[in-house]
Structures are given as structure tokens and as C-alpha cells.
Amino acid sequence: MGLLAELTHRCPLHCPYCSNPVELVQRADELDTVTWQRVFDEARELGVLQVHLSGGEPLARPDLPSLLAHASGLGCYTNLVTSGLGLTAPRLADLVDRGLDHVQLSVQDSDRLNANLIAGVKGFDRKLTAAALIKDAELALTVNAVLHKANLDHIGGIIALAEQMGADRLELANTQYYGWALRNRAALLPTRSQLAAALPVVQAAQQRLAGQMEIVYVVADYHEANPKPCMYGWGSRQLTVSPNGDVLPCPAASVITSLPVQNVQRSSLSEIWYDSPTFNAYRGTSWMQEPCLSCPRKEIDFGGCRCQAFQLTGDAAATDPVCTLSPDHGLVQEILGTEITPSRPAFAMRRSV
Amino acid sequence: MTSLDSVPRVRRGVRCTYDKTRDSDVVLFPEGVLLLNETAAAVVLRCDGASSVGDIALALADEFDGVQPDDVIELVDRLVARRVVDVD
Ligand SMILES: C[S@@+](CC[C@H](N)C(=O)[O-])C[C@H]1O[C@@H](n2cnc3c(N)ncnc32)[C@H](O)[C@@H]1O
Ligand code: SF4
Ligand code: SF4
Numbered sequence: 001m002g003l004l005a006e007l008t009h010r011c012p013l014h015c016p017y018c019s020n021p022v023e024l025v026q027r028a029d030e031l032d033t034v035t036w037q038r039v040f041d042e043a044r045e046l047g048v049l050q051v052h053l054s055g056g057e058p059l060a061r062p063d064l065p066s067l068l069a070h071a072s073g074l075g076c077y078t079n080l081v082t083s084g085l086g087l088t089a090p091r092l093a094d095l096v097d098r099g100l101d102h103v104q105l106s107v108q109d110s111d112r113l114n115a116n117l118i119a120g121v122k123g124f125d126r127k128l129t130a131a132a133l134i135k136d137a138e139l140a141l142t143v144n145a146v147l148h149k150a151n152l153d154h155i156g157g158i159i160a161l162a163e164q165m166g167a168d169r170l171e172l173a174n175t176q177y178y179g180w181a182l183r184n185r186a187a188l189l190p191t192r193s194q195l196a197a198a199l200p201v202v203q204a205a206q207q208r209l210a211g212q213m214e215i216v217y218v219v220a221d222y223h224e225a226n227p228k229p230c231m232y233g234w235g236s237r238q239l240t241v242s243p244n245g246d247v248l249p250c251p252a253a254s255v256i257t258s259l260p261v262q263n264v265q266r267s268s269l270s271e272i273w274y275d276s277p278t279f280n281a282y283r284g285t286s287w288m289q290e291p292c293l294s295c296p297r298k299e300i301d302f303g304g305c306r307c308q309a310f311q312l313t314g315d316a317a318a319t320d321p322v323c324t325l326s327p328d329h330g331l332v333q334e335i336l337g338t339e340i341t342p343s344r345p346a347f348a349m350r351r352s353v
Numbered sequence: 354m355t356s357l358d359s360v361p362r363v364r365r366g367v368r369c370t371y372d373k374t375r376d377s378d379v380v381l382f383p384e385g386v387l388l389l390n391e392t393a394a395a396v397v398l399r400c401d402g403a404s405s406v407g408d409i410a411l412a413l414a415d416e417f418d419g420v421q422p423d424d425v426i427e428l429v430d431r432l433v434a435r436r437v438v439d440v441d
Contacts, residue, residue: 047374049386077368077381102366102383140366142383168365169383214436 002050003043004240004251005036007067009056009352012085014120015108016347017146017188018180020056021254024352025243033063035264037070039241042269044074048239052104054081056243065094072099079104081144084130085123092133103134104142105165109150110157118150120349131165142169147198147220148188149344155198159205159215167213172202174220176228178252178307180350186339187347195220222332226297227304227320234282234306239273247272249279252307256316282306287317291325355406355429357422359440362402367437369397380437387435392417396428400438 009024031039040051051071058064059082072078079102080095092100107127109115115124134141143162145151151158155172162170174195175181175188199217206215221228231238231250240248245264248254254261259281262272273279281287285298292303303309304320312321312331319326355361363369368381369389378394380387389397395416399409406429410422432438 044374049372049379049381050383075370075372077383079383101368101381104383138365140364140383211439 001043001046001048002052002238003040003048004052004054004238005039005067005071006240006242006251007036007053007055007058007061007064008243010060011055011057011083011350012060012121013057013083013123014349014351015118015146016120016180016184016349017118017148017175018350019176019178019251020350021179022183024056024350026352029244030061031241031243031245031264033066035245036063036067039245039264039269040067040071040074040076042264043239044076046270046273049076050079051076052079052081057083057086059086059091065098068095068100069098072101077101082106082130083119083123084127085121087130087133089133089136092137092139096137096139100139102140102142104144104171105131105134106144106146107158107161108145110154110161111151114151114154118347128165131167135166141165141167142171143167144171144173146173146175147190148175149190149194150188152190152194152198156201156205159201163209163213169214169216171216171218173216173218176221176252178255178311180348182311183348185335186341187345189222189336189340190220191340192223195223221305221322222336224322225324227301227308227322229300230282230302230305233284233302235273235279236283239269239279247276247278249282250307252305253278255307256310258310258316282317289317289319291323291327292319295325355426355433355440357405357407357410357426359406359429360402360404361400361406361409361429361432361438361440363397363400363438364436369394382437387437392420392424393428393432396425397432397437400429400432402441 008030068078078100081104084105108118112124116122145158177185202217235249240251247262259278262276262278288303292298306316309318309320310316313328321328321331372379378389406425410425413420
């Protein structure tokens with residue numbers, strides 16, 4: 001089982017594709033060190049073996065070393081999910097000493113100027129430095145690039161950048177439309193021809209780099225006939241704790257306002273995991289409606305994304321409208337038809353209000 | 354393809370440990386967990402980038418009854434497929 005620990009929503013970058021909620025948790029509402037450590041204890045008791053330290057920017061938490069040491073001391077595999085800004089040689093050496101196993105570094109583009117425009121800050125060169133530090137420390141490195149209209153045409157360059165950084169893995173993930181990305185959807189949605197041009201480039205690189213750098217390509221699901229699966233199933237192998245201690249089945253699930261909010265300040269993780277209405281709402285398949293209920297794919301995609309179903313139809317138990325069998329599929333077609341325009345609207349940059 | 358001369362090595366970023374909740378040896382990597390039986394754990398432990406599959410098979414024959422070199426080759430193949438080890 002995996003825990004995504006969103007330690008903070010503070011971040012030096014302003015990515016318009018960020019999946020964090022538009023209403024970011026403020027610093028004053030963040031869990032303190034001791035509470036996070038208790039959360040890790042409870043997660044370990046539940047069977048969690050993977051701890052992803054993410055955010056926002058996890059390096060913005062001064063207590064990151066002691067949080068990481070705690071998770072690692074419990075026997076968990078620790079993954080730092082970072083923009084790389086704020087990573088220095090001494091900080092990294094300290095984290096390695098305390099048991100850091102893996103780093104996932106995000107990049108915005110291979111083109112310096114465009115990368116800095118997307119990030120809303122001059123971060124490109126600092127990411128190159130961060131990657132070099134990670135390699136010097138002989139850590140395993142995954143590079144993550146979120147793809148959209150403004151960088152898909154550079155996919156070959158992004159692959160080359162990951163190679164240059166010495167990545168063991170590269171995740172090329174088309175944008176998922178939650179939080180800031182949903183707000184910026186019209187500026188992010190790629191054209192069909194962009195996607196069609198990118199795919200063979202990815203496939204050729206996957207072949208060329210087999211055994212050397214694994215490339216995981218996450219398709220653009222609005223453009224697909226089948227929805228992306230809801231993780232490994234709702235409340236099955238993953239949980240997310242947000243900076244203020246809210247516990248969610250997935251990082252996007254705060255959008256489902258019809259579900260009660262669970263928080264580590266009020267209940268233990270195991271009460272929340274086993275007994276809460278939120279985690280039980282969409283477990284298994286009995287909550288499903290048609291066409292999912294009698295569909296052979298229901299154990300494969302679990303009816304698609306609950307958050308997307310709620311966002312687009314107002315009913316979190318509906319079939320994900322991305323599915324061509326969904327009675328609401330017209331909504332997605334309409335979005336693709338009206339929002340994809342030759343010019344690109346300006347980005348609303350991610351920031352706290 | 355893995356042979357008796359292949360030299361497997363546990364990949365960077367893969368951690369082998371014992372999980373008391375599951376009462377099993379496990380290998381951990383960013384995307385998941387693999388539970389190991391006793392033989393598999395003994396093999397992973399010896400994927401040090403120096404010992405060949407043949408060496409490992411020999412060492413294991415002392416420890417476990419009935420472990421054949423072909424079993425070790427097959428196991429290493431599966432570990433390669435799961436990106437737990439790579440072979441030179
Ligand atoms: C929200 S970020 C937080 C960690 C850190 N600030 C970073 O960007 O790496 C976590 C991961 O999600 C990815 N990500 C962000 N927004 C996304 C979106 N809309 N769709 C898919 N992945 C996204 C990021 O690239 C990063 O790898
Ligand atoms: S995706 Fe960008 S804005 Fe969002 S948390 Fe990561 S670096 Fe910050
Ligand atoms: S009908 Fe439901 S289960 Fe079947 S493919 Fe569509 S979303 Fe998946």
C-alpha cells in the first residue's frame with residue numbers, strides 16, 4: 001500500500017497544470033511534525049510500505065529530514081516528489097543519510113524559456129543542477145513531465161532531457177484535469193494532431209532505450225474511448241493525506257463535495273480507511289450504475305474516475321463521461337469541440353490567494 | 354536472455370527488507386512491492402553485481418534442497434521483468 005503525504009501546498013513554482021486544489025491549504029493549517037509522524041506510524045500499521053513525500057514542494061518543510069527519517073525508520077520505501085528547487089548538496093546528503101530511496105523530479109519542458117514560462121519562475125537551470133546532485137548521490141531518479149498543448153510538440157526534446165539527466169525512469173503524463181489544471185483546461189487541452197504526432201516519438205524512444213530508461217506514457221484521457229482506471233480501485237491500495245490532515249482516497253478527491261471530510265486530527269487512519277463513508281463509498285463494484293454494472297471492463301477501470309464523474313456530471317457514482325458508453329459522453333465531446341482553439345488562452349498561474 | 358554466466362545486480366532504488374505485517378521478505382521500489390519466498394529472497398540477496406547466476410545456483414544448492422540452476426535462471430528472468438535486478 002502507498003501513502004501520498006502532501007506535506008505542504010507551498011511551492012516556489014506556479015504551474016498552471018498543477019493538480020493541487022485551487023483553494024490551497026495555508027501554512028498555518030499545516031500538520032506539525034509530531035502529527036505527521038503519528039500519521040506515518042498509523043499508515044505503517046495499516047500496511048503502507050511506500051511513502052511518497054510530495055506537496056506542493058516538500059523541500060519547503062524545514063522538518064522534511066525528520067519526517068523522512070521517521071518513515072524510513074518504520075521500514076517504508078521513501079520517495080521524494082519534488083520540483084528540485086531548494087535542493088542543495090548538503091540537504092540531499094542529509095536526506096540520503098536518513099534513508100531516502102528515490103527521487104521523482106518534475107520538468108516543465110526541454111526548452112528553457114518555455115519551461116520557465118510554464119513554471120512561472122526561472123527554474124530550468126536549477127533543475128539541471130538538482131538532477132546532477134541526485135546522480136552524484138547515486139540515487140534512483142524518475143523524471144516526470146506533465147504534457148499539454150504548450151509542450152507536447154517538444155516531446156522528443158523532453159525525452160532527450162531526461163536521458164541527459166540520467167533518469168532511470170521517465171513518466172510522460174498527459175495532464176489530468178483537476179484543481180488548477182481544470183481551471184486552465186482550455187489552455188492545456190492538446191489537439192488530436194499534437195497527440196498523434198507525439199505517440200510515435202514516444203514509441204521509438206521506448207524501443208531505443210529499452211533496458212536503460214523505462215518510459216511510461218500516460219495517455220490524454222479526454223481523447224480516449226475508455227476512461228483511465230480509478231487507481232487500483234477506490235480505497236484499495238492508496239491513500240492521500242493533505243497538508244491539513246484531510247485523508248482522501250486519491251489526491252483529487254477533495255472535489256467530491258458530497259463526501260464527508262475525514263481528518264487525522266479527529267480519527268485514526270485505520271478508522272478512516274475501514275469505517276468511513278468516504279472510503280467505503282466506491283469500494284468494489286456494487287455502487288455502480290449502468291452501463292458500468294453489466295460491463296466486462298468494470299474490474300479493469302472501475303467505471304473510470306469518480307472525481308471526474310463528479311466534476312462533469314455532479315454525480316460521483318456516474319460512469320466517467322470520458323467513456324464512450326456513458327450517457328454523458330457528449331459533455332466530453334463538447335469540451336473537446338469548444339475548448340480546443342487555434343490560439344491558446346492565457347494561463348491562470350497557480351498561487352495562493 | 355539470462356544464462357549461467359549472467360551477472361545480476363539489484364537495481365538502483367530497489368530496497369530489500371523484511372515486512373513483519375506480512376511476515377515475508379519483500380523488495381520495495383517506487384511503483385510497488387514484491388513479496389519474496391525464502392529461495393527468491395536468497396537469490397535477491399546474492400544479486401551483487403559480482404556473482405554470476407552459476408555462482409548463485411551453487412551457493413543456493415548448499416542451503417536449499419532441490420534448487421536447480423534452471424530455477425535460478427527463471428527467477429532472475431522474472432526479477433528482470435519486474436525491474437528488480439538487471440543483468441550485464
Ligand atoms: C503536484 S506535484 C507536487 C510535487 C512537486 N511540486 C513536483 O511538481 O514535482 C506531484 C506530481 O504530480 C505531477 N502533476 C502535477 N499536476 C498534474 C496534473 N494535472 N496531471 C498529472 N500529473 C500532475 C507533477 O509533475 C509531479 O510529478
Ligand atoms: S506541479 Fe508545479 S506548482 Fe504544482 S506543486 Fe509541483 S512544482 Fe508546484
Ligand atoms: S461502461 Fe463503465 S466499466 Fe464499462 S468501459 Fe465504460 S466506464 Fe468502464
